Amino acid sequence: MRARIIFALVLVIAVAAAMKVSAxxxxxxxxxxxxxxxxxxxxxxxxxxxxxxxxxxHTPHNAASGSMIWNQKLSQREFPTYNSSTLQxxxxxxxxxxxxxxxxxxxxxxxxLGDTQNEGLIQFVQGTSYALPPTxxxxxxxxxxxxxxxxxxxxxxxxxxxxxxxxxxDAVHLDSNGKVQCTSCHDPHQESVDPxxxxxxxxxxxxxxxxxxxxSTQGWARSAHSRPTDLVEDMRYTxxxxxxxxxxxxxxNGCESCHRPHSAQVGERLLKLSEENTCYQCHxxxxxxxxxxxxxxxxxxxxxxxxSGIHDDSESPTSTLYPMPEISPGAVRHAECMDCHNAHYAxxxxxxxxxxxxxxxxxxxxxxxxxxxxxxxNEYEVxxxxxxxxxxxxxxxxxxxxGIGFGRNPQRQFDAGNPNKSNTRMEFTFGMSYHPxxxxxxxxxxxxxxxxxxxxxxxxPGGLPLPNRVLNSSSYIYCSDCxxxxxxxxxxxxxxxxxxxxxxxxxxxxxxxxxxxxPPALPGKTSTGVPFSVSNYGLCDxxxxxxxxxxxxxxxxxxxxxxxxDGAACSTCHDPHASSSPMLINFDLxxxxxNSAGQLSYLQTGPGHGTCNLACHGQDHKSAVY
Amino acid sequence: MGLIANSxxxxxxxxxxxxxxxxxxxxxASEADSKPxxxxxxxxxxxxxxxxxxxxxxxxxxxxxxxxxxxxxLDDRDRAMLMPYGIAVDSQGRVLVVDTRERQIHVFDAQxxxxxxxxxxxxxxxxAPIAIDTDADGKIYISDSVRARIFxxxxxxxxxxxxGGINKDESIFKRCTGIAIDKKNARLYAVDTVAMNIVTLSLxxxxxxxxxxxxxxxxxxxxxTQIAVAPDSTLWVMDSLNFRVxxxxxxxxxxxxxxxxxxxxxxxxxxKGISLxxxxxxxVVEGRNDRVQVYSPEGxxxxxxxxxxxxxxxxxxxxxxxxxxxxxxxxxxxxxxxxAIFHARSGTTGxxxxxxQ
Numbered sequence: 001m002r003a004r005i006i007f008a009l010v011l012v013i014a015v016a017a018a019m020k021v022s023a024x025x026x027x028x029x030x031x032x033x034x035x036x037x038x039x040x041x042x043x044x045x046x047x048x049x050x051x052x053x054x055x056x057x058h059t060p061h062n063a064a065s066g067s068m069i070w071n072q073k074l075s076q077r078e079f080p081t082y083n084s085s086t087l088q089x090x091x092x093x094x095x096x097x098x099x100x101x102x103x104x105x106x107x108x109x110x111x112x113l114g115d116t117q118n119e120g121l122i123q124f125v126q127g128t129s130y131a132l133p134p135t136x137x138x139x140x141x142x143x144x145x146x147x148x149x150x151x152x153x154x155x156x157x158x159x160x161x162x163x164x165x166x167x168x169x170d171a172v173h174l175d176s177n178g179k180v181q182c183t184s185c186h187d188p189h190q191e192s193v194d195p196x197x198x199x200x201x202x203x204x205x206x207x208x209x210x211x212x213x214x215x216s217t218q219g220w221a222r223s224a225h226s227r228p229t230d231l232v233e234d235m236r237y238t239x240x241x242x243x244x245x246x247x248x249x250x251x252x253n254g255c256e257s258c259h260r261p262h263s264a265q266v267g268e269r270l271l272k273l274s275e276e277n278t279c280y281q282c283h284x285x286x287x288x289x290x291x292x293x294x295x296x297x298x299x300x301x302x303x304x305x306x307x308s309g310i311h312d313d314s315e316s317p318t319s320t321l322y323p324m325p326e327i328s329p330g331a332v333r334h335a336e337c338m339d340c341h342n343a344h345y346a347x348x349x350x351x352x353x354x355x356x357x358x359x360x361x362x363x364x365x366x367x368x369x370x371x372x373x374x375x376x377x378n379e380y381e382v383x384x385x386x387x388x389x390x391x392x393x394x395x396x397x398x399x400x401x402x403g404i405g406f407g408r409n410p411q412r413q414f415d416a417g418n419p420n421k422s423n424t425r426m427e428f429t430f431g432m433s434y435h436p437x438x439x440x441x442x443x444x445x446x447x448x449x450x451x452x453x454x455x456x457x458x459x460x461p462g463g464l465p466l467p468n469r470v471l472n473s474s475s476y477i478y479c480s481d482c483x484x485x486x487x488x489x490x491x492x493x494x495x496x497x498x499x500x501x502x503x504x505x506x507x508x509x510x511x512x513x514x515x516x517x518x519p520p521a522l523p524g525k526t527s528t529g530v531p532f533s534v535s536n537y538g539l540c541d542x543x544x545x546x547x548x549x550x551x552x553x554x555x556x557x558x559x560x561x562x563x564x565x566d567g568a569a570c571s572t573c574h575d576p577h578a579s580s581s582p583m584l585i586n587f588d589l590x591x592x593x594x595n596s597a598g599q600l601s602y603l604q605t606g607p608g609h610g611t612c613n614l615a616c617h618g619q620d621h622k623s624a625v626y
Numbered sequence: 627m628g629l630i631a632n633s634x635x636x637x638x639x640x641x642x643x644x645x646x647x648x649x650x651x652x653x654x655a656s657e658a659d660s661k662p663x664x665x666x667x668x669x670x671x672x673x674x675x676x677x678x679x680x681x682x683x684x685x686x687x688x689x690x691x692x693x694x695x696x697x698x699x700l701d702d703r704d705r706a707m708l709m710p711y712g713i714a715v716d717s718q719g720r721v722l723v724v725d726t727r728e729r730q731i732h733v734f735d736a737q738x739x740x741x742x743x744x745x746x747x748x749x750x751x752x753x754a755p756i757a758i759d760t761d762a763d764g765k766i767y768i769s770d771s772v773r774a775r776i777f778x779x780x781x782x783x784x785x786x787x788x789x790g791g792i793n794k795d796e797s798i799f800k801r802c803t804g805i806a807i808d809k810k811n812a813r814l815y816a817v818d819t820v821a822m823n824i825v826t827l828s829l830x831x832x833x834x835x836x837x838x839x840x841x842x843x844x845x846x847x848x849x850x851t852q853i854a855v856a857p858d859s860t861l862w863v864m865d866s867l868n869f870r871v872x873x874x875x876x877x878x879x880x881x882x883x884x885x886x887x888x889x890x891x892x893x894x895x896x897x898k899g900i901s902l903x904x905x906x907x908x909x910v911v912e913g914r915n916d917r918v919q920v921y922s923p924e925g926x927x928x929x930x931x932x933x934x935x936x937x938x939x940x941x942x943x944x945x946x947x948x949x950x951x952x953x954x955x956x957x958x959x960x961x962x963x964x965x966a967i968f969h970a971r972s973g974t975t976g977x978x979x980x981x982x983q
Contacts, residue, residue: 373886377890
């Protein structure tokens with residue numbers, strides 16, 4: 001027994017000794033690194049006299065600080081530390097026990113590099129009291145923001161779903177108090193463990209391996225940002241485009257494609273650039289072939305570039321600063337890239353309506369029941385964040401009835417006194433008839449009866465079926481089946497331009513034309529209408545066969561009279577979202593008015609039959625039966 | 627010359643007749659056959675077919691046999707199952723379907739073109755058989771919620787014993803429902819819906835562990851129902867009235883959870899069966915809304931299939947689900963009295979285009 005214990009002890013000592021030897025061996029590389037200040041050092045910053053590499057930082061006796069027998073004078077200044085609205089850990093001030101305090105002697109720029117405890121002020125090539133200037137990338141305090149634009153250090157990280165301890169044996173480590181220190185990521189004695197970045201990193205940060213020692217950002221493993229599918233595109237991300245690590249490609253730059261652990265331009269969340277500009281490093285056509293930036297010059301667009309500083313990642317119903325849905329009607333409307341895209345999750349997986357496609361993965365949403373979703377399942381839930389119950393939703397403030405041509409937001413039959421008239425969530429969830437965005441169609445059995453004009457699949461403007469889409473009584477459609485780019489590959493034209501509801505030159509951010517009539521002087525009076533052509537209603541024709549069904553009067557025997565002969569627009573009678581009448585009937589009140597008996601109504605009496613009371617285009621319909 | 631022309635003409639006639647016969651012969655028997663099924667399926671799946679009765683796997687009997695059967699009243703070849711629930715596919719490729727209402731198991735053996743049923747012996751009968759799974763030796767385990775026992779059969783459907791009984795009346799379970807077997811480690815996990823916990827058993831019925839209690843915290847349950855074991859031996863439990871799926875390690879420590887109450891796509895209204903495919907995707911049957919929702923292991927909704935109806939690819943109160951080794955998906959479509967079969971295409975991330983990109 002005793003022999004066994006002795007054997008075990010010997011083994012432990014042997015292993016410890018071996019480890020010590022190996023540690024001592026690997027740390028000899030300080031010579032000629034940027035931390036080598038000897039007169040003979042090849043570093044550009046060095047002393048004019050000293051031969052001893054250690055003494056600039058360490059001393060055998062009379063140390064400034066007990067830990068690490070520190071010879072450098074200690075910094076006395078305090079600087080603001082990192083903070084963000086989504087920070088979960090508590091960032092504590094750097095105190096004397098933190099190893100990081102020692103690094104700050106030089107790296108906050110307050111102490112001269114040669115200002116030692118025991119050797120006095122050592123002369124440097126750069127001058128006697130040379131301290132790192134605020135403009136130096138090595139000066140963490142920088143020009144004013146202090147450490148607020150640096151990854152926090154000297155604190156105990158809170159373990160969350162996305163933060164874990166470095167695995168045992170990992171070069172990245174917490175100190176004996178469980179704190180993140182400079183030394184968690186940096187080894188001051190070895191500059192080139194990662195020879196590409198050359199930042200004294202404890203291990204290679206190729207593809208952000210170092211960051212991933214603690215960060216397990218959700219969605220990252222399947223994101224196109226960690227695994228770009230197009231390697232040619234990937235390799236276009238170089239120093240010119242903003243890569244700062246020395247690595248080329250988004251794969252290898254990893255987190256640092258968008259973030260910077262030190263001297264980040266946007267301190268909060270350590271972003272390299274503000275808002276969309278981070279994304280435009282690549283998505284302006286310079287790295288990715290698709291140019292999303294150029295979309296936002298179109299007339300009808302999400303206010304990505306025009307509004308800044310409003311979005312915050314903590315937006316939620318419980319946030320007092322950033323409530324979502326918005327409670328103040330006067331709040332500035334914003335839409336940033338990250339409102340619809342989560343760069344950690346996003347990839348190019350196609351979606352099955354109404355489920356989010358890869359582009360919208362991992363984004364917050366608002367459900368059809370108006371509850372907050374940390375991660376939206378369905379595309380409409382992303383849209384509902386702003387276009388449903390938010391008090392400043394865009395439609396709510398657009399009440400113009402005068403009509404401004406084709407950009408008009410019509411006041412309709414059922415709008416009067418309806419607080420939910422512009423709440424798309426209420427429309428799609430509670431409408432009597434509706435387009436199948438939130439719920440599958442009520443075509444087969446509902447009061448609307450069948451929709452004979454429905455195509456078997458949505459078609460391109462040229463009439464070719466879009467791949468992998470089927471239309472029937474149980475299919476869903478996306479918001480973006482109508483609201484989408486007017487030039488993108490969503491049109492199925494074989495083009496490879498940006499898809500998605502970023503912007504369009506067609507009013508209401510539609511992907512194809514759906515004309516509105518220009519109102520006459522008085523509703524109900526003669527109107528010139530819209531000169532009929534199928535392409536004027538290309539949007540409707542995408543799913544409803546205008547040529548072979550609508551114009552042939554299959555569902556309503558006066559369709560062609562109304563549209564082709566008299567120039568009525570689809571939208572004059574139909575509300576494209578939903579209606580309290582069957583068949584999406586909800587008259588545009590700037591075109592249609594009550595009849596001479598003061599009645600305005602549509603009554604469906606059976607499939608293909610109904611009664612209308614209204615005046616339109618100078619025609620008085622009194623109990624007009626069809 | 628004339629003779630040749632004549633014989634040519636004759637040949638044409640014969641050809642025509644043959645052609646007409648041929649066309650008629652191959653003409654579909656009914657309207658239903660001639661129409662390609664219009665099934666709305668995500669691109670990740672293809673529709674395979676259904677199992678309802680013996681006729682789906684056995685060859686058509688000869689005329690004589692058919693007459694005899696008709697006369698003696700044994701012509702039940704087309705009689706559909708009554709209420710399918712749990713499904714298992716054994717190592718021989720046989721599909722075993724638990725019929726809760728008929729209190730028997732339907733065995734569909736498409737390879738050997740055989741169909742049969744079996745049930746528990748009269749001295750130890752089924753009351754409400756629910757879930758089914760097989761172990762590495764092919765032995766069959768069937769849970770019975772009312773009897774609160776797990777019935778064990780040989781691969782030849784011979785009854786061996788029940789597990790869980792303390793004596794004739796008492797059981798270690800209050801109501802055992804979902805079961806799943808970790809074949810690698812020979813562990814049987816049984817869900818006790820009323821006791822709101824999971825019981826780990828050895829395959830001979832020894833209780834090894836029991837975890838979970840009522841509540842909505844981690845490893846707490848609110849009427850858990852079904853369970854699935856992943857290839858890495860972790861457990862996926864349908865925590866039905868917490869409207870979530872809990873992912874647990876074999877010792878019962880929670881790894882993650884996903885799901886929320888609601889009737890939108892991706893939400894849980896009356897969640898039922900749960901299973902996993904080769905890619906680790908989690909299939910959850912949403913009974914109330916007649917669809918199956920498929921999630922990534924992290925809980926992101928990937929796609930869904932099914933809607934209310936009795937056509938191909940439609941469901942009416944779907945319940946149990948299982949995915950076999952070939953990534954064929956079997957859904958117990960209870961009120962349609964059938965099992966619907968789909969196939970998960972391998973390696974596809976889906977190819978649907980259109981909006982939302």
